[in-house]
Amino acid sequence: MRAWQVHELGEPRDVLTLAEVPDPEPGPRQVLVRVRAAAANFPDVLMCRGGYQVRPPLPFTPGIELCGEVVAAGREVTGFAAGERVIGGSSLPSGAFAELAVMNSDSVFPAPEGLDDAEAAAFFITYQTGWFGLHRRARLAAGETLLVHAAAGGVGSGAVQLGRAAGARVIGVVGGERKAEAARALGADVVVDRLSQDFVEVVKEVTDGRGADVVYDPVGGETYTRSTKCIAFEGRILVIGFAGGEIPTAALNHVLIKNYSIVGLHWGLYQSKDPQAIRDCHAQLTKLVADGLIRPLIGERLGLAEVADGVQTLADGDTVGRIVFLP
Numbered sequence: 001m002r003a004w005q006v007h008e009l010g011e012p013r014d015v016l017t018l019a020e021v022p023d024p025e026p027g028p029r030q031v032l033v034r035v036r037a038a039a040a041n042f043p044d045v046l047m048c049r050g051g052y053q054v055r056p057p058l059p060f061t062p063g064i065e066l067c068g069e070v071v072a073a074g075r076e077v078t079g080f081a082a083g084e085r086v087i088g089g090s091s092l093p094s095g096a097f098a099e100l101a102v103m104n105s106d107s108v109f110p111a112p113e114g115l116d117d118a119e120a121a122a123f124f125i126t127y128q129t130g131w132f133g134l135h136r137r138a139r140l141a142a143g144e145t146l147l148v149h150a151a152a153g154g155v156g157s158g159a160v161q162l163g164r165a166a167g168a169r170v171i172g173v174v175g176g177e178r179k180a181e182a183a184r185a186l187g188a189d190v191v192v193d194r195l196s197q198d199f200v201e202v203v204k205e206v207t208d209g210r211g212a213d214v215v216y217d218p219v220g221g222e223t224y225t226r227s228t229k230c231i232a233f234e235g236r237i238l239v240i241g242f243a244g245g246e247i248p249t250a251a252l253n254h255v256l257i258k259n260y261s262i263v264g265l266h267w268g269l270y271q272s273k274d275p276q277a278i279r280d281c282h283a284q285l286t287k288l289v290a291d292g293l294i295r296p297l298i299g300e301r302l303g304l305a306e307v308a309d310g311v312q313t314l315a316d317g318d319t320v321g322r323i324v325f326l327p
């Protein structure tokens with residue numbers, strides 16, 4: 001089969017190569033799938049660079065999220081039929097930027113009807129992260145104000161839709177007019193272009209000085225630090241990621257004097273700590289799709305040959321919504 005491989009670490013465009021490799025084989029608790037669509041995630045960028053918490057041995061095939069068709073299952077796996085359309089996470093080193101991929105059986109879920117392959121591929125990690133972040137970790141309530149950074153990005157676009165679905169008022173922060181348009185279309189009530197506006201000022205203005213109850217922060221660095229200037233009394237700042245490249249340091253005296261919480265989220269941990277919660281979440285999210293309340297924003301649909309350039313666009317912060325590869 002054809003698969004993209006990383007043999008040495010570096011920028012995605014420099015280190016990803018497309019090769020003819022042997023078909024992977026599923027382990028006893030794994031499922032082999034033919035990839036119908038694979039969505040790019042920032043962790044793919046970080047893994048190419050060697051800067052992610054998960055460091056697969058070289059060479060590996062990245063692509064952590066997919067929609068596929070079941071080809072075969074390991075001897076301890078039951079409940080999946082050949083040809084079934086599924087979504088979920090891949091098991092590296094046999095990732096989704098390939099014609100075939102391997103999934104751990106507890107990361108395989110039915111693809112929601114009503115989503116095409118590209119949308120279904122982009123429906124797992126970002127929405128699960130948004131759901132666990134907003135509901136389980138930050139306890140977002142209807143009527144609260146939610147501030148979402150990188151609101152037109154992958155996890156950000158999901159958080160905007162989930163925030164709206166939960167009855168929150170959503171303020172989306174984006175870089176540039178193209179992303180601002182996307183954030184408005186996603187349903188953000190207020191959109192701030194960080195290239196020309198100060199989000200702290202806007203948040204204070206539209207909340208009559210109260211601030212945001214929940215901040216969803218996939219960017220980190222100065223974005224986190226500035227968010228502490230517009231967090232509400234008893235607000236919660238969700239630490240989602242550091243796409244800006246800088247891991248900020250928290251000023252705990254400030255946390256104390258303003259009565260807010262800094263809440264971490266590593267969604268992947270729930271796969272081992274509470275797999276039932278992931279299944280419950282999938283059911284909730286599938287219902288939200290059926291009710292027309294959420295739907296992945298696919299910015300670009302590319303071919304398998306375009307993986308290196310597509311992942312580099314994500315690395316450079318230039319994507320709107322999700323980039324999906326259709327082999």
Ligand SMILES: NC(=O)c1ccc[n+]([C@@H]2O[C@H](COP(=O)([O-])OP(=O)(O)OC[C@H]3O[C@@H](n4cnc5c(N)ncnc54)[C@H](OP(=O)(O)O)[C@@H]3O)[C@@H](O)[C@H]2O)c1
Pocket residue numbers: 040041042043125126129149150151152153154155156173174175176179218219239240241242243244245265266267268314315316317318319321
């Ligand atoms: N905690 C978890 O469990 C979890 C799960 C999934 C993903 N994540 C993390 O969430 C973050 C976002 O992932 P994603 O796949 O959804 O990516 P993404 O948000 O689609 O892309 C990153 C966005 O961050 C903003 N950004 C600001 N400074 C940037 C810089 N220097 N370089 C690149 N982007 C920059 C850009 O949006 P603007 O221009 O609009 O600001 C860019 O579009 C990553 O750090 C990822 O590791 C965490």
